[in-house]
Amino acid sequence: MDCIFCKIANGEIPSTTLYEDDDLRVIFDINPTSAGHALILPKEHAASLLEYPAEKLGHIFEIAQKVGKSMEKGLHADGVNILANCRPAAGQSVDHFHVHVIPRYANQPEKDALVIETHEIPKPDLDALAKAIQENL
Numbered sequence: 001m002d003c004i005f006c007k008i009a010n011g012e013i014p015s016t017t018l019y020e021d022d023d024l025r026v027i028f029d030i031n032p033t034s035a036g037h038a039l040i041l042p043k044e045h046a047a048s049l050l051e052y053p054a055e056k057l058g059h060i061f062e063i064a065q066k067v068g069k070s071m072e073k074g075l076h077a078d079g080v081n082i083l084a085n086c087r088p089a090a091g092q093s094v095d096h097f098h099v100h101v102i103p104r105y106a107n108q109p110e111k112d113a114l115v116i117e118t119h120e121i122p123k124p125d126l127d128a129l130a131k132a133i134q135e136n137l
């Protein structure tokens with residue numbers, strides 16, 4: 001399989017590595033949202049978080065927490081976004097599960113801001129939405 005994040009995670013393509021263990025590698029995003037924007041790449045291929053073994057997610061997010069705290073301490077970030085896009089419809093552009101850890105700075109220019117836009121949509125039937133999700137949990 002020709003997956004660039006498999007190759008980076010497993011060291012076949014060299015990268016600046018912030019942290020590595022048996023399960024994952026943490027690198028810088030090539031096209032950062034802010035200075036220090038990091039990606040956590042599991043070494044095991046999964047198309048997205050939705051396919052990754054649930055029992056291994058805890059470790060990924062432990063490391064996300066560690067990296068986020070280090071960004072507050074070491075980069076003087078004022079906060080962090082920790083997120084995973086799943087599927088192209090949700091903005092996923094690389095088909096290998098990764099978690100973004102994005103340091104945020106109180107004084108950062110507006111152009112760097114990560115904005116989740118909200119839209120006016122017809123008032124949803126919350127009971128029907130809840131039922132449709134609950135039935136599939």
Ligand code: AMP
Pocket residue numbers: 004027028029030031032039084085091092093094095
């Ligand atoms: P997503 O849109 O959530 O799939 O995020 C993919 C991220 O991977 C984007 O922010 C890209 O800038 C980043 N990216 C793509 N190719 C590379 C690469 N070779 N090295 C580091 N980051 C990359």
Ligand code: ZN
Pocket residue numbers: 003004005006007044045046095096
């Ligand atoms: Zn992969």
